[in-house]
Amino acid sequence: MAARAMWKGVVHVGTLTVPVKLYSAVQDHSVRFRLLHKTDKQPVKQQLVSSDSGEVIEYAGVRKAFPITRGRLVLLEKEELEELEPEESRDIEITRFVNIGDIDHRWYERAYYLGPDNSTKQYFAVAAALEKKKKEGVARWVMRDKSYVGSLRVEDGYLMLITLRHADEIIAADALQMPEGRALQKREIEMAEQLIEALHAEFDPTQFSDEYRDRVMELIETKAAGKKPKVVKFRPKQKETDNVTDALAASLASMKKKAGSRG
């Protein structure tokens, strides 16, 4: 069954427009737990109380405040906050087109598919043009009172909009000090390179599945059936490698042996 579009908008590419529908491209499969009261196994309730008097406060009576210094806050009225919200709009403005790969991975947050909204002709034309030019568009739009930055890309012939994080959410790697130490030996580098080459493969995410999620669900089913699960205490075992050169040499040797026995 076709999914329902979560939003409708219009992509602006320069002077051209493409009406689109937006669909989530990801679905979260995590196991969700609830917090329960130990004695009656019912979901706990959350309550808001005054830190001064300890009295219970209704959510409607709560105001927001922005901390300016420790212990001092500026109160913000609901109306003031509403005024800051971006203006409602259906426009997805493409501010610029950049080369694919120029936006670092860390910016990407959540992917959406765009589908044509009675705009099949323009939709597939812009997809083909982006693909040909090897570009992605930097998009800005407002959806449900929030402004977003995103990347307009083509994936298998379809348009996608991937939300990007805001600039101050990213800690740049160059804000950190590079680990220092004695220069690495040429031989170690060569061996490490060989090992990576030997382990090189195509990226195939279908090779990995969330086995732990399956086990958690199994545990829940076992317990739901009134059976007792087997609990073995977990003991992590890990030891830092003392001699990196030897460990690399041994890794390469064992990989060669494996490859030899296979062929």
Place this chain on the structure above:
Amino acid sequence: MAEEAEELEQPSGVRSFWTGSITFGLVTIPVALYSATRPRGIALKMIGPDEAPVQRRYVCPKDEKVLDADDIIRGYEIEKGKFVVVSDDELEAIEPRKSREIDLKVFVDVDQIDPIYFERAYFLIPAGGTNKAYRLLAEVMEKKKQAGIATFVMRAKEYLVAILADNGILRAETLRFADEIRKPEDVGLPKVAKATPADVKKFETQIAKHAKKVNFHDFLDDYAERLEKLVAAKERKKEDIVQAPEEPPEAEEGGGEVVDLLEVLSRSLGGKTGAQKRRPPRKAAARKTKTKKRA
């Protein structure tokens, strides 16, 4: 009302980081994991009608008795109102034996990983006695533009990760599992249609006209800027200022902690303390979760 419920659900509590090791062949590298991103949004506090900060607490659903952490357990709802209780020990016991290990058995070209998979970034910081193996792996991966792919378990959840090297520092990017990514046909998109060359050309012209370099001004949070402006204006006019008693520092992913994080990282990486890299304190204080309510 949905708004209220979601806002209330945001858990507060200590944010623990994962420590474990990366294995690469027979080489084991102890590492600690730190978030490489700051949470989105602005750290607005809740203030009650009495102008005192609001606190959250858990109460018994029946008699509203205040509950301690010891009174609270975790459950999975198998049918409406019926829960199976699961303990931390049980969840830990079913962790894969090697869950504290990010075993890099596959390396792929970094640019082969589709951005649709990326979820969150973490820095991996050497946590062992030496950092030689760490530096070696980082250098070779960066040079060869390779990412190691593996899975590991953190806080009762399994993650698929790509380990990348950037500027000598290893980063773990959590990826979504393949079954969490929908296909165009799942969504109900029409079959890819061929566009007419004339239409494609029109769009190509517009794309070429607006082709530019990436500018990070595009990624600024204009809502946060407007909010800071409003706050600054009210502060100047001494309008609506409230005094709140000093709170115990919240051990969350708050802004102050991020500044500390940079220091922690710099220290563990064996360099100078990154004091000059600090963000202005005002901005640093200005973040925590707020905006989730309508996401």
